[in-house]
Amino acid sequence: MxxxxxxxxxxxxxxxxxxxxxxxxxxxxxxxxxxxxxxxxxxxxxxxxxxxxxxxxxxxxxxxxxxxxxxxxxxxxxxxxxxxxxxxxxxxxxxxxxxxxxxxxxxxxxxxxxxxxxxxxxxxxxxxxxxxxxxxxxxxxxxxVAIREPMWFTPPTMFTKINIDASWSAPACSGFVGVVLQDADGFFVAATRHAIRAPSVGAAEMMAILKGCEFGLALGLQKVLVESDSFDSVCSLSESLEMGGWEAFPSLAKAKRLGESFQDCRWSWIPSSANMTTDSLASQQYTEM
Ligand SMILES: [Zn+2]
Structure with missing residues (x-):
């Protein structure tokens, strides 16, 4: 065929x-x-x-x-x-x-x-x-759908990958953000986790991207590949801010500005099965770093 x-x-x-x-x-x-x-x-x-x-x-x-x-x-x-x-x-x-x-x-x-x-x-x-x-x-x-295998996509040479994920709970309008950094050879660089308050899951995902950019800038990174499993967030950042939901807009606009602070910043989508490490860091149940 x-x-x-x-x-x-x-x-x-x-x-x-x-x-x-x-x-x-x-x-x-x-x-x-x-x-x-x-x-x-x-x-x-x-x-x-x-x-x-x-x-x-x-x-x-x-x-x-x-x-x-x-x-x-x-x-x-x-x-x-x-x-x-x-x-x-x-x-x-x-x-x-x-x-x-x-x-x-x-x-x-x-x-x-x-x-x-x-x-x-x-x-x-x-x-x-x-x-x-x-x-x-x-x-x-x-x-x-339940089969989830951890998988890393190696970033381009000289780039650090900022892999982010968020969890969000509707009743409390709060959640957690996980950020994992990996160098171009696939080695672990750093990780961080934050509690957040967000009006929607889209806003939580954008806050995760924002936290990832802030973390990368704080560490003095120059070339970054920001990777999220949120298809909508990555499309909005890659193409047009207007494509994102209004609740996510403030974080989206700020993340876009922060992205411009790097020498080179690329927004990348990753399927959620490949984002398991950061996903567990962002989960509500995670209790230790
Ligand atoms: Zn041709």
């Missing part, structure tokens, strides 16, 4: 093989043949979409031999066998779809490719999809 899917994708490369295009060159960069790998992963015009997105993915050109293999190895590397793997792959699928859509708009409607617009379209689609999944959980997934 994968192979026929691959052949069914009407890239210039495929069209040329079928004598339906004058050449196989990528119509966007004009540098290489437009294979499915080039179109979705390797073209220089799609690099900012993967790297600028909430997964901060740097595609390693030397290791991509086929799109199908890339998807399979991404899935093996970055997802535990549960709901979050589906979330990650869904985000990748929406990224591919909107890259294809932008390429077709460029080719047939003369619309220049704007990575920011593509990223907004990806997160809007993913957000709507996750909302539907959240409201209509599949009963057959219930057993697997």
């Amino acid at each position: 994968w192979k026929s899917l691959h052949r069914a994708f009407p890239t210039m490369d495929e069209l040329f093989k079928r004598c339906s295009a004058p050449n196989s060159t990528c119509p966007i960069c004009h540098n290489q043949d437009e294979s499915i790998e080039h179109l979705l992963l390797l073209c220089q015009r799609v690099e900012p979409v993967w790297f600028g997105g909430i997964l901060n993915l740097k595609i390693d050109r030397d290791t991509v031999s086929s799109w199908v293999e890339w998807v399979l190895s991404f899935s093996m590397e970055h997802g535990s066998p549960n709901y979050d793997k589906m979330a990650l792959l869904s985000y990748v699928a929406f990224s591919c779809w909107h890259i294809w859509e932008a390429r077709c708009n460029f080719l047939y409607n003369n619309c220049q490719i704007n990575p920011t617009q593509v990223l907004c379209a990806i997160s809007n689609s993913a957000r709507a999809f996750f909302e539907v999944v959240r409201r209509n959980p599949n009963p057959s997934d219930q057993g697997t």
